[in-house]
Amino acid sequence: MNKSKITMEQLVSYAKRRGFVFQASEIYGGVAGMYDFGPYGVELKNNIKKLWWQEMVYINDNISGIDSAIIQSPKVWEASGHVERFSDPMVDCKSCKKRFRADKLANVDSVDIPELTKLVNKFDCPNCGGHDWTDIRQFNLLMKTFLGPLEDDNAVAYLRGETCQGIYTNFDNVRETTRAKLPFGVAQIGKAFRNEITPGDFLFRQREFEQAEMQMFVDPESADKIFSQWKERRMKWHETILDKGNLRFREHGENERAHYAKDAWDIEYNFPFGFKEMEGIHNRGDWDLSRHSKFSGKELEYFDEESKKRFTPWVIETSVGMDRLFLAVLADSYTEEQVGEETRVVMKFKPSLAPVKVAVLPLSKKPELSKLSREVFEIISGDINVEYDETQSIGKRYRRQDEIGTPLCVTVDFDSLEDNAVTVRDRDTMKQERIKIAELKSYVQSKLN
Ligand code: ATP
Numbered sequence: 001m002n003k004s005k006i007t008m009e010q011l012v013s014y015a016k017r018r019g020f021v022f023q024a025s026e027i028y029g030g031v032a033g034m035y036d037f038g039p040y041g042v043e044l045k046n047n048i049k050k051l052w053w054q055e056m057v058y059i060n061d062n063i064s065g066i067d068s069a070i071i072q073s074p075k076v077w078e079a080s081g082h083v084e085r086f087s088d089p090m091v092d093c094k095s096c097k098k099r100f101r102a103d104k105l106a107n108v109d110s111v112d113i114p115e116l117t118k119l120v121n122k123f124d125c126p127n128c129g130g131h132d133w134t135d136i137r138q139f140n141l142l143m144k145t146f147l148g149p150l151e152d153d154n155a156v157a158y159l160r161g162e163t164c165q166g167i168y169t170n171f172d173n174v175r176e177t178t179r180a181k182l183p184f185g186v187a188q189i190g191k192a193f194r195n196e197i198t199p200g201d202f203l204f205r206q207r208e209f210e211q212a213e214m215q216m217f218v219d220p221e222s223a224d225k226i227f228s229q230w231k232e233r234r235m236k237w238h239e240t241i242l243d244k245g246n247l248r249f250r251e252h253g254e255n256e257r258a259h260y261a262k263d264a265w266d267i268e269y270n271f272p273f274g275f276k277e278m279e280g281i282h283n284r285g286d287w288d289l290s291r292h293s294k295f296s297g298k299e300l301e302y303f304d305e306e307s308k309k310r311f312t313p314w315v316i317e318t319s320v321g322m323d324r325l326f327l328a329v330l331a332d333s334y335t336e337e338q339v340g341e342e343t344r345v346v347m348k349f350k351p352s353l354a355p356v357k358v359a360v361l362p363l364s365k366k367p368e369l370s371k372l373s374r375e376v377f378e379i380i381s382g383d384i385n386v387e388y389d390e391t392q393s394i395g396k397r398y399r400r401q402d403e404i405g406t407p408l409c410v411t412v413d414f415d416s417l418e419d420n421a422v423t424v425r426d427r428d429t430m431k432q433e434r435i436k437i438a439e440l441k442s443y444v445q446s447k448l449n
Contacts, residue, residue: 068166
C-alpha cells in the first residue's frame with residue numbers, strides 16, 4: 001500500500017470533483033475566504049461534529065452544550081477585548097499595493113511590532129518582488145453589521161469572532177439550570193467570523209468558519225492540573241481520527257500569547273503546506289468572567305459550599321476549527337493504491353466519519369434487480385446515509401465509492417433473486433462476503449462499529 005501525501009492542488013480539486021467543497025458564490029466568481037460544503041462535505045463535517053460532541057458533552061457528566069446567538073450585545077466584544085485588541089499586524093507593498101499579514105510574511109509567530117518591522121524589511125514582496133513596505137499597522141478582524149433600521153454608530157454590532165463569548169455570558173444561566181459544581185464545562189459548535197487580511201490555503205484560513213469550543217470553569221488552584229489533563233486528552237482524541245505522525249504540540253511563546261492567556265499550546269497538524277495550528281488549548285485565567293462581570297455589572301462568581309470560598313472561576317479552553325480538522329481528515333484519509341495496472345484512489349475514512357456508509361449497487365438495471373435493490377436500500381437506510389447507484393459498470397461504481405470513502409458496497413445480482421443474499425465488499429480489503437438479506441442490517445451495523 002502506498003500512502004501518498006496529497007498536494008494542496010490535488011486536494012482542492014478532489015474536494016470539488018467529488019462534491020465535498022465548492023467555492024462560495026462560484027458562479028459569480030467566488031468570494032475570498034468563503035466556501036460551501038457539498039453533499040459529501042456536509043456529511044463528513046456533521047460526522048466530525050458528532051464525534052466531538054460525543055467526546056465533550058455525552059461522555060462527561062460535567063459538560064453540557066449550548067447554542068448561543070451569533071450576534072450578541074456589542075458590549076460583549078468590548079469586555080472581551082476584541083474591539084480594542086483583536087487585530088493582526090498588516091503591511092502593504094507600496095509598489096503593487098498588495099496587503100500582507102506581517103507575521104505570516106516574516107514567517108514568525110511574534111506579534112511584537114518593532115520586531116516584526118525589522119523582520120519584514122528583510123523580505124521582498126512575494127507578489128511583485130519590490131522592496132518598499134508601509135509601516136506595520138494593526139487591523140481589527142471583527143466583522144461589523146448594523147442592527148435595526150438606522151445605520152449609525154449606535155446600531156453597530158459584530159458577528160462573533162469566536163464562539164466562546166456566548167459561553168461566558170451564559171456562565172450563570174448554565175450553572176443555575178444544571179446545578180453544576182466546579183469544575184464544569186460548557187461546549188458549543190458554531191460559526192465564527194473574522195475579516196482575515198489574507199484568507200488562503202483553502203479551508204485553513206477563511207473569513208467564515210466553524211469552531212468547536214469547550215470552556216471548563218475551574219477553581220484557580222486546580223487550573224494547572226486540569227489544563228494538562230485536557231491538553232493530553234485532546235491530543236489522544238485527535239489520534240483516534242488522524243495519523244499520530246502528523247500531529248504535534250507547540251507551546252506559544254511570550255510574544256505570541258493572546259492578552260488573556262496564562263498558558264497556551266497548539267495542537268498542530270501536518271497539512272500539505274506543513275505543520276500548522278488546528279486546535280488551541282488555553283488557560284485563560286479569570287480574564288473572561290471578571291471582564292464580563294465588570295462590563296455588565298453582574299457578579300459572576302462562584303461560592304464553594306465546602307470551603308466557603310467565593311471566587312471568580314478560571315477558564316480552561318479547548319478550541320478547534322472544524323474546517324481545519326475537516327481539511328486534516330481529507331488529507332489524512334487520501335490514499336492511492338496500485339491494483340494491477342490501475343491506481344485506486346481510496347479515502348480511508350473511519351466508518352464513523354465516512355459521508356456515505358453503504359452503497360447499494362444492483363448489478364444491472366434490469367427491473368427485477370432494481371426492485372430487490374430498492375428493498376435492500378429500504379432495509380438498511382434511515383439512520384445511516386446509504387447511496388443507491390445503478391448507473392455505469394459495477395467496476396466504475398466501486399471506484400466511485402472508494403473515492404468518496406464508502407466503507408461497504410452491497411451488490412445485488414441475479415443469484416440474489418434465488419438465494420435472498422447479497423455480496424458485501426469491504427472498501428479497505430476489497431474482500432467480498434455473501435450475506436443473507438435478512439441478516440444484512442445487523443451485519444452492516446457490526447461492520448460499521
Ligand atoms: P491563527 O493563528 O491561525 O490565525 P488563531 O490562533 O487566531 O489562529 P484561535 O483564535 O485560537 O486561532 O481559534 C481557535 C481555532 O479556530 C484555531 O485553532 C483554528 O482551528 C480555528 N480558526 C481560527 N481562525 C480561523 C480561520 N480564519 N479559518 C478557519 N479556522 C480558523
